[in-house]
Amino acid sequence: MKFKEKLQESLKRKMPKDLLDRLPSGYAVIGDIAVIRHLNPKIDDYKRTIGEKLISIDPQVKIVVEQLDTISPYRKPVITHVAGEKRTKTSHKEFNTIFKIDLESVTFSPGNKNERNHLIQAVNDNEVICDMFACIGNLSLPIVVNRPSIRVYGIEWNQIAFDFLKQNIAVNKVSNRYFPIYGNNRTSTPKNFATRVLMGYFDIDYNQFRCALEAIENQGWIHYHSLAPRDNLEQPIEIVKQAINESGYKIEVKEIRQIKKYSPRLYHLCSDIFVDKY
Numbered sequence: 627m628k629f630k631e632k633l634q635e636s637l638k639r640k641m642p643k644d645l646l647d648r649l650p651s652g653y654a655v656i657g658d659i660a661v662i663r664h665l666n667p668k669i670d671d672y673k674r675t676i677g678e679k680l681i682s683i684d685p686q687v688k689i690v691v692e693q694l695d696t697i698s699p700y701r702k703p704v705i706t707h708v709a710g711e712k713r714t715k716t717s718h719k720e721f722n723t724i725f726k727i728d729l730e731s732v733t734f735s736p737g738n739k740n741e742r743n744h745l746i747q748a749v750n751d752n753e754v755i756c757d758m759f760a761c762i763g764n765l766s767l768p769i770v771v772n773r774p775s776i777r778v779y780g781i782e783w784n785q786i787a788f789d790f791l792k793q794n795i796a797v798n799k800v801s802n803r804y805f806p807i808y809g810n811n812r813t814s815t816p817k818n819f820a821t822r823v824l825m826g827y828f829d830i831d832y833n834q835f836r837c838a839l840e841a842i843e844n845q846g847w848i849h850y851h852s853l854a855p856r857d858n859l860e861q862p863i864e865i866v867k868q869a870i871n872e873s874g875y876k877i878e879v880k881e882i883r884q885i886k887k888y889s890p891r892l893y894h895l896c897s898d899i900f901v902d903k904y
């Protein structure tokens with residue numbers, strides 16, 4: 627039985643019939659915390675009952691929170707408590723990687739799990755990776771943990787996320803191969819050293835794309851994340867067109883992959899872009 631059907635079955639005598647349809651259809655689990663996004667305001671009075679039911683159904687879950695939004699540019703999520711213990715710090719394990727996290731302070735997208743796995747498989751031995759939006763190591767830490775010849779330089783400007791990044795590097799015992807850099811990637815991205823650059827953020831400007839190009843040594847990949855309307859997934863990427871015209875490098879979009887549905891109208895895409903400087 628699906629989660630929503632289970633909820634409907636167990637709450638059918640506790641809430642009005644017309645509201646049963648508005649129950650959430652799913653949730654994500656980070657560590658021992660279940661995150662439900664945007665509960666329908668019409669079921670506000672039943673949030674706690676829903677949360678307690680979820681805790682009783684799923685043995686992994688000790689706490690339920692609702693995530694309302696994420697505030698740019700430091701990506702601070704807006705979290706409200708729904709049921710269980712009142713705490714937002716947890717420890718999440720995925721692809722052998724431990725992520726210490728405070729869900730109230732930093733973002734971690736469970737929907738990017740396939741991308742984390744894809745990157746672990748896609749990199750070649752001995753690559754040097756630049757993660758320009760490192761957060762707590764979301765995309766790049768699993769690569770270093772699972773691929774012993776890889777080195778990563780991860781840049782992050784949010785002090786809280788950066789402190790978790792350093793903690794996660796330590797708990798995963800990769801401080802000899804993961805080098806955190808605190809600062810704005812527009813001024814802190816090293817030059818001519820990387821085989822691959824991760825740009826896991828949507829509000830990227832041309833200055834940042836130029837920093838990604840300059841980070842590549844000779845030739846390599848840029849993984850550029852963007853949002854696109856569902857009816858126009860092949861839309862041209864303006865930033866890449868500008869780079870092709872202005873940089874003097876050979877730049878080619880090899881593939882545009884769908885990462886996840888971001889909202890009813892938008893898809894999260896990743897463009898795999900190959901850069902050849904010679």
Ligand SMILES: C[S@@+](CC[C@H](N)C(=O)[O-])C[C@H]1O[C@@H](n2cnc3c(N)ncnc32)[C@H](O)[C@@H]1O
Nearest residue numbers: 700701735738759761764782783784810811826
């Ligand atoms: C959306 S999060 C990364 C999420 C990650 N890609 C994932 O898979 O879950 C983006 C991170 O980039 C950081 N960030 C945004 N702009 C930045 C900048 N100019 N320099 C350094 N870090 C930046 C934010 O503080 C945030 O922690």
